[in-house]
Amino acid sequence: MPKKPLLEFTDRGIYCAKGKFYIDPWKPVDDAVITHAHADHAYVGHKHYLAHHLSREVLYYRLGEIQLQTVEYGETVMKNGVEITLFPAGHVIGSAQIRVVSQGEVWVVSGDYKTENDGVCTPFEPVACHHFISECTFGMPVYQWKPQAQLFDDMNNWWRYNLENNLATVVVGYSLGKAQRIIQNLDMLNGKIFTHGVIENTNEALRRNGVILNPTVRITAESVKEEVRKGIIIAPPSAVGSPWMRKFQPYSFGYCSGWMAIRGAKRRRAADRGFVLSDHADWNGLISAIDATGCEKVYLTHGYTASFTRYLNDIGFDAHEVHTLYGGEEEVVEAPLQPSPREREQEESEVQVSPTGGDLEGASLSEANEGGTI
Structure with missing residues (x-):
């Protein structure tokens, strides 16, 4: 009889039968190990949660008074004889890869990750293993990121141009991850940073956890419109096209x-500027991260799973496509808008396939009303 694998894919999530715990389960379970606080990985309803300590306050903010244990990177917890250790994933503040070890068998679950050091969260650290469970949200060659310093130079120059031309500046990014990267890389000499309520709620949770962020000002009903327009406004995707955002006209609107990176995406978002900023690994980052583990097998959970699996097998990896619910929880708010048939033809000629998941993070629909009014 073949040996049962240490981790298996079930209808509730990634399961360790020997340790009696799940990793990022999407249905209620007794014991859940969480890679990070985005809503497609951290669900409400579990009896017990284990996560990195920098995810603590954001998890409480999003999920309520859960039973939560937190640990540091490199700290090992034993569950029924199985070792669990968290390592940096570089995705967002508090994100972790989960290493699971029993009797010499080593598995690593990446969660979501990026390999560029963004200067905000703890940088990604490759972890040696036999089996690597990896995302591949941007697993196509068209997705190759420029250095973030270059991107933020462009953003700061655009902000200065808007100030000189009496335009408010609105930047849209997910409330956990992109928002903090943007805030930490803006040129504060240009002006103040104003935030939508969803963004500021997340900032406050991170600050309660000891994270130091640049000063930000929550936009409320008492905020003076002209003062806000002199700064820069950070908003979640749920605010796009809303009455809240229209209050700041005339503005220039940038989407992160x-x-x-795909032709037509900026136009479909009705954005004036499109900034190619992702908290996921690009094509080269995915390949380098997988190779650095030295794994015998790699399992791809969400994104361009079919095509990326074929590519990895072609270049010598033992790769397998698996089906999970990661990347799909917030499609209503966060997923790219659907292209027209003509645009789809153009894009398929460029990237060959369509993604099954996305850069799916940020605010829920219910959070969209927390921005305040002016």
């Missing part, structure tokens, strides 16, 4: 997403 890895999907901005």
